[in-house]
Amino acid sequence: xxxxxxxxxxxxxxxxRIDGLLxxxxxxxxxxxxxxxxxxxWRAMLKIKxxxxxxxxxxxxxxxxxxxxxxxxxxxxxxxPGHYLKILLPxxxxxxxxxxxxxxxxxxxxxxxxxxxxRFRSLSIWRGAFVLGGLLSDVGRYLFASTIVVVLGLIxxxxxxxxxxxxxxAVALVAAFxxxxxxxxxxxxxxVRDPAVVxxxxxxxLMPLSFASDVFVQARTMPxxxxxxVKVNPISHVADAARDLMNNTGGAGGPVAWSxxxxxxxxxxxxxxxxxxxxxxA
Amino acid sequence: MAGEGLAIEARGLVKVYGxxxxxxxxxxxxxxxxxxxxxxxxxxxxTTTIRILATLARPDGGTARVLGCDVVSEADAIRARVAVxxxxxxxxxxxxxxxNLIVFGRLRGLSRAASKKRxxxxxxxxxxxxxxxxxxxxxxxxxRRRLDIGASLIVTPDLLFLDEPTTGMDPRSRGQxxxxxxxxxxxxxxxxxxxxxxxxADQLAGQITVIDHGRVVAEGTSAQLKARxxxxxxxxxxxxxxxxSRARAVLAGALEGPVQLxxxxxxxxxxxxxxxDPADTGRLVGHAMTRLWQARVAVAEVxxxxxxLHEAFLALTGHPASPAATDHEDTNS
Numbered sequence: 001x002x003x004x005x006x007x008x009x010x011x012x013x014x015x016x017r018i019d020g021l022l023x024x025x026x027x028x029x030x031x032x033x034x035x036x037x038x039x040x041x042w043r044a045m046l047k048i049k050x051x052x053x054x055x056x057x058x059x060x061x062x063x064x065x066x067x068x069x070x071x072x073x074x075x076x077x078x079x080x081p082g083h084y085l086k087i088l089l090p091x092x093x094x095x096x097x098x099x100x101x102x103x104x105x106x107x108x109x110x111x112x113x114x115x116x117x118x119r120f121r122s123l124s125i126w127r128g129a130f131v132l133g134g135l136l137s138d139v140g141r142y143l144f145a146s147t148i149v150v151v152l153g154l155i156x157x158x159x160x161x162x163x164x165x166x167x168x169x170a171v172a173l174v175a176a177f178x179x180x181x182x183x184x185x186x187x188x189x190x191x192v193r194d195p196a197v198v199x200x201x202x203x204x205x206l207m208p209l210s211f212a213s214d215v216f217v218q219a220r221t222m223p224x225x226x227x228x229x230v231k232v233n234p235i236s237h238v239a240d241a242a243r244d245l246m247n248n249t250g251g252a253g254g255p256v257a258w259s260x261x262x263x264x265x266x267x268x269x270x271x272x273x274x275x276x277x278x279x280x281x282a
Numbered sequence: 283m284a285g286e287g288l289a290i291e292a293r294g295l296v297k298v299y300g301x302x303x304x305x306x307x308x309x310x311x312x313x314x315x316x317x318x319x320x321x322x323x324x325x326x327x328x329t330t331t332i333r334i335l336a337t338l339a340r341p342d343g344g345t346a347r348v349l350g351c352d353v354v355s356e357a358d359a360i361r362a363r364v365a366v367x368x369x370x371x372x373x374x375x376x377x378x379x380x381x382n383l384i385v386f387g388r389l390r391g392l393s394r395a396a397s398k399k400r401x402x403x404x405x406x407x408x409x410x411x412x413x414x415x416x417x418x419x420x421x422x423x424x425x426r427r428r429l430d431i432g433a434s435l436i437v438t439p440d441l442l443f444l445d446e447p448t449t450g451m452d453p454r455s456r457g458q459x460x461x462x463x464x465x466x467x468x469x470x471x472x473x474x475x476x477x478x479x480x481x482x483a484d485q486l487a488g489q490i491t492v493i494d495h496g497r498v499v500a501e502g503t504s505a506q507l508k509a510r511x512x513x514x515x516x517x518x519x520x521x522x523x524x525x526x527s528r529a530r531a532v533l534a535g536a537l538e539g540p541v542q543l544x545x546x547x548x549x550x551x552x553x554x555x556x557x558x559d560p561a562d563t564g565r566l567v568g569h570a571m572t573r574l575w576q577a578r579v580a581v582a583e584v585x586x587x588x589x590x591l592h593e594a595f596l597a598l599t600g601h602p603a604s605p606a607a608t609d610h611e612d613t614n615s
Contacts, residue, residue: 016428018407018462022438022469028362029391029437039388043374043381050376050417115372119433122336123389124362 033126040120040133044107045140057103058145062096066152073216085158090170090242091215093149097142097178098210098235102202104138105185106195113193127279131186138182142175162248170245173259177238180266187270190277215239234262289314289349289441289472290335296343297330297496304330306496307344312474312489314440317467319487320476321595327496328476329369332443335474336366349440365434369445369476372430375419379410379429382418383436390437397436404432424455431462442466444475448482460485480592492598500598508594515593516552516567518574519583523547529579536570542596548582553589553597 031039048054070088108131111117120130150167160167189198212229213236219227230236240255290312297305305327312318320328333339335348337357346353348360366372373382380401387397405411408428418426427447434442444463448456463486467473477483483490484504492500492507500507516537520529526543530550534541539553552570554563567586574581589597 016408016458016462017465018404018435019465019469021403021407021435022466022471024438024440024470030362031389031391035391036389039385043377043385046377046381047374050378115368115370116374118333118338118368119366119372119386120389121338122361122364122366123386124358125389 028124031123031125031129033129036125036129037132037136040130041136041140042133044134044137048137054107055141055144058100058141059148061099062092062145062148063152065096065099066092066149067156069216070156085153085156086247087218087243088216089149089153089158090246091213091239093146093170094174094177094235094239094242095210095213095215096145096149097174098181098206098238100141100145101138101178101181102185102199102206104134104141104182105189105198105202108134108186109189109193109195109198112190128275131274131278135179135182135186139175139179142178143171146171146174160246160248162246166245166248170242173241173245173256173263174238177234177259177263180263180270183267183270183274187274187277190274209233209235213239234259234266237262287314288312288347289316290318290346290474292331292335292344292346294344295331295334295341295346297327297334297339298342303496305334305341308493308496308498310346310491310498312472314472315467315470316488317463317473317475317486319483319490320474320493321478321480321483321490322476322493323478323599325495326493328493329445330496331493332366332445332474332476336364336443337361338366363439364441364443365437365439366443367430367434367445367447369449373418373426373433376417378415378417379405379421379425380414382429383433386433386436392436400436404435408432423451424458427451427455427459428462431459435466438469439471441472441474444473446476446478449478456482480590480595492595494599507598508589510594510598514554514563514586515589516554516570517544517583517585517587518550518552518581519546520548520550521580521582525579526550528577529574532573532577532579533570536573537566540596542593551593553593 066089069092070085073084073088111134117130150171162170185198185202188201189195192198192201212226213233214230215235219230219236222230237255237258241259243249244253244255288311290310292308292310295305295308295310296303308327308331310331320331322328330339334341334353335346337348337353337360340354349363351357351359353360374385377385383401383404384397387401388394392400402411405414408431410425410429410432413421413425418429421429431444431447447463448459451459460482463473463475467486473486475482475486488503490502490504490507491498500510502510516533518529518533520526526547530541530543533550533552537552538555542551542553544550554566563586567584571581571584
């Protein structure tokens with residue numbers, strides 16, 4: 001027998017005895033799709049717990065955008081920051097979440113270049129679990145960032161006429177929209193596999209979408225060609241919808257419907273694309 | 283069915299990355315229950331082969347069956363029964379050792395309670411219980427490797443891929459990993475082990491395949507490979523290092539077979555081609571000694587012995603098994 005197994009003579013003094021743990025494990029089990037996704041979500045949360053600086057973006061972006069724009073533009077546009085907050089705060093909520101979405105893509109791009117990613121791919125689990133688990137934790141981050149915006153707004157004097165239900169509905173809508181963008185950046189991340197490139201592409205796309213919207217100013221103050229862009233810009237619709245919900249102005253009107261349609265459309269295109277890119281790697 | 287008793291059966295595997303043929307028609311036959319050594323220098327195609335067999339990459343040509351299942355059409359059935367320990371520690375650096383293993387326990391389909399129990403047993407057996415709550419980023423190379431192997435044993439696999447498990451390790455950690463591999467194989471798991479170290483293959487593997495530039499250059503047991511490499515090695519030690527180049531020229535003229543310069547500036551060795559009549563070996567060596575004397579080369583020591591696997595590799599591939607090869611292996615793009 002040529003297999004050199006029973007070799008006590010070569011044993012290393014501090015060898016580890018693992019033979020008691022190597023009994024055949026029986027027929028293979030399979031983690032369910034949900035359990036596997038939840039495990040990846042838990043993993044992402046653990047990473048935040050161990051590296052709290054991963055929260056820098058979800059803290060810095062909402063704080064900067066809300067505080068800076070309120071005090072810079074507030075007086076100029078509406079006479080006083082307090083009055084401006086009614087228009088602005090739902091807008092900064094939408095814009096903050098939209099900007100935060102790109103960091104999830106960057107983390108995915110980072111993750112897929114590491115050795116542990118290959119190990120996950122070598123397991124018999126539902127292919128989408130890895131991406132979906134990451135996105136679940138992203139939703140947690142969006143809710144965290146939303147809380148910051150709302151609390152800051154309350155401190156600065158914003159009083160939502162929609163009350164708590166209105167604010168919660170707006171946050172839910174914005175988070176759902178954020179999740180649709182997450183699928184988009186996840187697809188980009190799997191294509192370029194480089195965090196810095198994901199951030200660059202996302203910035204190039206998100207900056208004009210954020211500013212050429214009615215987040216800060218109303219579209220009617222802009223030139224005609226820009227108005228037509230603002231009107232199709234999904235961030236405009238989401239900001240309008242958040243305003244309607246938080247200020248209880250439009251009920252479940254057009255902007256809410258348009259936001260939900262945009263969210264669904266982006267998700268329906270990019271979720272399948274992301275899952276396809278994920279499973280066809282290598 | 284042909285593949286019944288085999289852990290791995292690959293025919294004509296080809297993988298092309300851009301202009302490079304990383305694999306150029308690899309055939310492999312691995313019986314169940316053995317340690318199979320896959321030996322070759324950097325860039326030979328070892329990692330690419332593992333990636334295909336572990337269903338992480340698709341072959342561009344050829345077929346492979348692992349545990350009786352096709353690597354392309356039945357990938358998921360293979361994934362449930364194999365474990366891969368990659369060349370670079372495949373763990374989350376910022377998670378603790380415990381958390382890393384729990385993640386794999388859950389992903390292998392163990393319940394929360396079963397994961398916890400199994401992970402604690404593994405951590406204890408691998409002598410990692412004391413470091414279980416520290417981030418893996420703070421582990422030493424040996425600890426990391428043990429955790430890495432532990433992650434592959436959460437559920438005992440039928441087949442374990444170990445990609446260069448001891449590259450860059452100190453001798454003590456290497457010995458520990460070897461002992462683990464022996465125990466895993468003794469318990470019935472087939473192990474496919476890649477290595478650049480001839481000694482490692484020699485120590486662990488019952489069957490060895492040598493690959494180079496994406497092709498199989500030799501296969502057999504360690505003893506067979508050494509025998510194939512020639513009848514023996516003549517090692518000469520000189521009094522004066524200045525004379526080594528003259529000695530090299532003389533030996534190259536006197537004997538058939540490549541002359542290799544040793545790391546020690548006083549030594550050189552010649553792989554002797556197997557003569558038709560084994561009794562001729564003595565005559566050839568005597569002839570070489572006479573020629574050295576005629577060339578006034580002062581010899582301090584002469585030995586004739588079995589070639590080391592290192593020398594065998596040189597004879598089989600035409601170049602030494604140096605890890606300094608420039609062509610980079612298996613960028614998984």
